[in-house]
Amino acid sequence: MSSFSSLPPSPPKPSPSPQSLQSLESLQQSIPPSPLPPRSLLFTLISLLGPISSSIHPTPLSSLPSSLTSFFSHLLLLSQTLKISLSTSIQKKLLLNSKKYPAKLCKGKSGKYTSYTEQTGVTTSLTTQQLSEDTVDLNLSYINLRDSITEFAEARSWSKFHTPSNLLLALTGEVGELVEIFQWLGEEEGYDKEHVMMEMADCAIYVMRIGGVCGVDLV
Numbered sequence: 001m002s003s004f005s006s007l008p009p010s011p012p013k014p015s016p017s018p019q020s021l022q023s024l025e026s027l028q029q030s031i032p033p034s035p036l037p038p039r040s041l042l043f044t045l046i047s048l049l050g051p052i053s054s055s056i057h058p059t060p061l062s063s064l065p066s067s068l069t070s071f072f073s074h075l076l077l078l079s080q081t082l083k084i085s086l087s088t089s090i091q092k093k094l095l096l097n098s099k100k101y102p103a104k105l106c107k108g109k110s111g112k113y114t115s116y117t118e119q120t121g122v123t124t125s126l127t128t129q130q131l132s133e134d135t136v137d138l139n140l141s142y143i144n145l146r147d148s149i150t151e152f153a154e155a156r157s158w159s160k161f162h163t164p165s166n167l168l169l170a171l172t173g174e175v176g177e178l179v180e181i182f183q184w185l186g187e188e189e190g191y192d193k194e195h196v197m198m199e200m201a202d203c204a205i206y207v208m209r210i211g212g213v214c215g216v217d218l219v
């Protein structure tokens with residue numbers, strides 16, 4: 001197994017802002033959709049990885065909160081423009097991940113979910129579209145969702161893998177997967193909404209996890 005850099009000392013938890021206690025769905029709905037096409041918004045999202053990288057590596061800097069907040073705000077804007085609920089996407093992806101990564105099987109391990117397919121029966125064909133909407137609570141706040149992400153990681157003893165640098169590399173990979181959906185499409189061409197929801201959820205989960213590890217609220 002690869003070695004991982006030491007975890008930073010646990011940061012003090014900041015007092016939650018009023019926005020972080022508000023439902024993420026209502027925060028998204030308060031954002032006017034962009035008149036720009038999705039591909040143009042994606043170029044901005046890509047560019048916002050640079051400031052996060054500069055703020056994290058080799059050690060987290062004071063500029064990290066603003067760079068993380070800018071990225072997450074733009075992800076909300078992209079969600080609103082695409083008419084995709086980011087809160088719904090995150091919740092359904094966490095549920096899907098719980099089926100792909102049962103805590104009892106993957107505790108302390110960093111393997112891909114296909115390593116557990118024989119026990120779980122979960123293959124690449126399982127998507128969030130197959131999960132019931134009854135599992136979604138649109139009243140969940142940013143704090144609620146961030147804490148769910150933290151609990152998911154801690155239940156699997158993944159904190160040792162979740163250094164800021166490792167999480168940034170994971171986030172960058174997920175942005176690449178989101179961009180890949182649009183790379184050969186024209187500005188007005190259609191896209192696979194379910195696929196976009198899953199990749200946007202992954203981006204949100206990783207940037208929120210970075211915020212949680214570094215003690216930064218992103219709203």
